[in-house]
Amino acid sequence: MKATRDLESRGGRLAKLGMRSLGQVGPIAASTAVILATMREEWPKMLA
Numbered sequence: 001m002k003a004t005r006d007l008e009s010r011g012g013r014l015a016k017l018g019m020r021s022l023g024q025v026g027p028i029a030a031s032t033a034v035i036l037a038t039m040r041e042e043w044p045k046m047l048a
Contacts, residue, residue: 002025004025004026004029005022005023005024005025006022007022007026008021008022009021009024009026012026012027012028013026013027014026014027
């Protein structure tokens with residue numbers, strides 16, 4: 001997720017900001033990180 005801070009957004013909600021999007025975490029990256037972290041925590045419980 002933090003790796004997206006160094007990328008200029010070319011699509012999605014931050015695209016309209018252009019170079020000003022540098023330093024911002026993309027909303028897709030942030031939500032994906034939350035989903036994956038939750039899955040990592042909950043998956044073992046579901047298999048038990």
